[in-house]
Amino acid sequence: MNTRASSGEILVGQTIGFSGNPLTEGPGTARHDARGAVLIKDGKIAEVGNADDLRRAHPEADVTDYGDRLILPGFVDAHLHYPQTAIIASWGKRLIDWLNSYTFPEEIRLSDPAYARQIAGRFFDLSLGHGTTTVASFCTVSPVSVTAFFEEAEARGLCAIGGKTCMDRNAPEALTDTAQSAYDDSKALLETWHGRGRLSYAVTPRFAPTSTREQLEALGALWAEFPDCPMQTHLSEQTDEVTWVAELFPEARDYLDVYEQTGLLGRGGLYGHAIHLTERERRRLLEEGGALIHCPTSNTFIGSGLFDMGGLAAEGQIIGLATDTGGGSSFSMLRTMAAAYEIGQLRGTPLHPSALLWLATEGSARALRLEHRVGTLAPGTDADIVVLDLASTPAIAQRAAEANDIWEAVFPTIMMGDDRAVHDVRIAGKRWQAGA
Ligand code: GUN
Ligand code: ZN
CATH class of the missing domain: 3.20.20.140 (Metal-dependent hydrolases)
Incomplete structure (x- = not known):
């Protein structure tokens, strides 16, 4: 589905965002929302937040629900x-x-x-x-x-x-x-x-x-x-x-x-x-x-x-x-x-x-000095997004099923994942399709 220019599209799934640099400041700088959402308008990220809140605030927007898949910047x-x-x-x-x-x-x-x-x-x-x-x-x-x-x-x-x-x-x-x-x-x-x-x-x-x-x-x-x-x-x-x-x-x-x-x-x-x-x-x-x-x-x-x-x-x-x-x-x-x-x-x-x-x-x-355009889910940046399936293979799924938190859920995909984990890709909001 292409993003409608006027009312936009809400992507619903798990989201992770950062308020600082977890490499130097630790994982406390990460925000995880198990039911998060991203509002895309005109190819840009317009809002990020809780799915219920965003849907209530934007009832006219199309909704794509990715379930418990993880929405990240591309x-x-x-x-x-x-x-x-x-x-x-x-x-x-x-x-x-x-x-x-x-x-x-x-x-x-x-x-x-x-x-x-x-x-x-x-x-x-x-x-x-x-x-x-x-x-x-x-x-x-x-x-x-x-x-x-x-x-x-x-x-x-x-x-x-x-x-x-x-x-x-x-x-x-x-x-x-x-x-x-x-x-x-x-x-x-x-x-x-x-x-x-x-x-x-x-x-x-x-x-x-x-x-x-x-x-x-x-x-x-x-x-x-x-x-x-x-x-x-x-x-x-x-x-x-x-x-x-x-x-x-x-x-x-x-x-x-x-x-x-x-x-x-x-x-x-x-x-x-x-x-x-x-x-x-x-x-x-x-x-x-x-x-x-x-x-x-x-x-x-x-x-x-x-x-x-x-x-x-x-x-x-x-x-x-x-x-x-x-x-x-x-x-x-x-x-x-x-x-x-x-x-x-x-x-x-x-x-x-x-x-x-x-x-x-x-x-x-x-x-790359591009953080104002890509690499985050911050409002105002371009809606380049990847949606990851955290149970993309039997080996990953059986480990992720035992996870106690988001990090244990995502780490098996980091260690064992490949292109099969990539459920969807958006380029400036538009869904990328191989060979299209
Ligand atoms: N150093 C100079 N050229 C290259 C290259 O093409 N690949 C890598 N890995 N190192 C390089
Ligand atoms: Zn190189």
Whole structure:
């Protein structure tokens, strides 16, 4: 059913909202309503509250009753590579070999506009099928892949961030640009797509090893011209990579310093992985307000290391959560939350389900500076919503049946859920239908 423009639609189900950050302030910041409701009007969330209250206040609105299913903001995936959709789950390599063996050959294929459109469409449908309504994605070096990404996002009405990956060394020739062409092509794409409808453009140097200092400086200059754009890159994912960066940039104090010296450290900066950080890097990230994007399925899959969620959150870092498709091994933010929990366990910091849900929604939205638009159920934000079935498989259902509270009810879905748990997805209020 489409939302009627005048009287709106009330979604009824369980709801969870947050008055603070449960990662740092604890689960007391979460509000659970077993019979909650969300009023959608004109594609936006108009009100949130108790179902009986909302129905009484808006008797003219259509009602969709989801029973005891859980209504959440659509998931926000803060770092991924849509061009790697078709090579997800490729066996047996660590980062640099994985890039050379699987990633770069596939990314070359997306210079073909028809293939890029096919993969972009496939990616968004997979992602939406897993309940993710906003992504921040790297595209390839080819502008064609950026056009495909934004056209497919726009066709689905999505709030999405994308950017042309820039590389001018240490990559196949078919995937390299130059400092000047990276600047020129990025700027042209930015001017076409940034702020068009629900779309945003991210300045996107892949990572320090595949750019010369000249290219990083050119992109730093571009970001300075458009500071409200995000800037996305990778930081300290594997120890071999950190060593390589030190060899390539001997004048830099550490990995982050390469970005710092080239104008690529600041608010709106999205630093994927950020595992092997020095004290100086942590301090500078905190001072400058860069966001660390945790990609847990990728970190275990490629063998990168264990993100220090407990320590980084406690010191006040901005942290988002992401699949890192296709280094990550799942399109699902449920599976991603599960992996974050498992890594937390290995580091002695078990993450509460409220913190995991917050990271996958509001936390990632805050990292992307989109929290005024997506990632919460707050009135005035866009009605991007996922409705979860908390008993989607027999294994989950039998555990959830024993739950004593909402957290015990939702945690089995976090740990064992996948796209079967996604009962409904709304994009600006409208129901998403696969293939429609
Ligand atoms: N570092 C540079 N490029 C990539 C990439 O595509 N995936 C991951 N996981 N790390 C990277
Ligand atoms: Zn990545």
